Amino acid sequence: MARSLNRIWVRFGLWIAATVLSTMALLSASTWAFSSLQYYQFYHALPEAVREELDDLVARDLDDSPRAMQIYGQYWRGDIFFGEQLSLLIGVIVCLPFGLAVGFWVSRYVTRPLASIVEVAQRVEQGDFSARAVADGAHGEMGEVVQTFNKMIDSLRDLEDERLATAASISHELRTPITVLKARLHALCDGVIRVDDAELQTLLLQTEHLGRLVDDLHTLSMAEADQLSLEHERLNLGLLVADTLAQLQPQLQAAGMALELVLNAEDAAGDIRADPVRMRQIISNLVSNALRYGASGHWLGVSVCPVMDERGDSWVEMSICDAGPGLPKELLAHPFQRFALAPGKRRREGSGLGLSIVRVLTEAQGGNVTADVSPRGGARFTLRFARA
DSSP states (O other), X not given: OHHHHTSHHHHHHHHHHHHHHHHHHHHHHHHHHHHHHHHHHHHHHSOHHHHHHHHHHHHTTOTTSHHHHHHHHHHOOSOHHHHHHHHHHHHHHHHHHHHHHHHHHHHHHHHHHHHHHHHHHHHHHTTOTTOOOOOTTOOHHHHHHHHHHHHHHHHHHXXXXXXXXXXXXXXXXXXXXXXXXXXXXXXXXXXXXXXXHHHHHHHHHHHHHHHHHHHHHHHHHHHHTTOOOOOOEEEEHHHHHHHHHHHTHHXXXXXXXXXXXXXXXXXXXXXEEEOHHHHHHHHHHHHHXXXXXXXXXXXXXXXXXEEEOTTSOXXXXXXXXXXXXXXXXXXXXXTTSTTOSOTTSSOTTOOSOHHHHHHHHHHHTTOEEEEEEOTTSSEEEEEEEEBO
């Protein structure tokens, strides 16, 4: 019942109905007051004897008797029908301003949040994301409209902030290797630097860094545009993780990281439907992130196991964690944001997009990913995919 009363059309209808009833009541009161005034003048203009006779007739409930009609006809001054029309006219004159005033007030009260939304929308159109619509006493659906509109502005502001930060980060990431390439190529052309294998290797590394950045940006843009090519097939996540980690074993040994695996690769409960190439990319990005930021802990823990959530849905959960210093404070609130660290704070070997790619690839395949603290104090990334 309360939910129905909070609907805007119900509330507006009730306000209009109340206004109409109030206007009708005022019209009736105005007509009655004018009629009472006329009767008062007629009654006090009667001779004393006739007045007593009329009082007696009214007391005996004979105010519509022939004698009473004779008294009214003899002593009433003016046209009865004209008096009724005049009383109605006076009632209209009194009620029309009242009805208009109340109608405009009700319309203003109901539409005031809409006017606030329009004003704020115009400011947002000009790039001012600090403005917020005011509910101003609005309840029900109108209050929800205002709250949803303000949340939309918050989302737009976050997107704009992320866009500006991404643009600044991309320009920084591109400028640094391009500057290095330009300077060293100029030096080679001028004969300042000799052309040897070491110099060519340096140029190749800068070129590969640019290539990785462009590839990562392309993957993100394709995923966010829902144009990413995915080949879903049934696969065992445990087997895929074991095979991918075997290929990454040289990097783990070079970093001195001990690998702790908890897998059940032969259990069908670990089967999911996903793109094996993209899944390898997810695992490689997470392991590379651990090598880059958690190698000081010399430990990498990886586990794959079936789990069931509170609603009874079955998932396959993959966890990758390290014993490093953990996520920086700047990353705790938004670890999967593109270029989450400000330019200049990132390690040069990373593009700043690895975790963002992990998120978009995971969500594109119907999974979800979270980040928190590992049992050994480092970073832990937990991914869940629906069981096949």
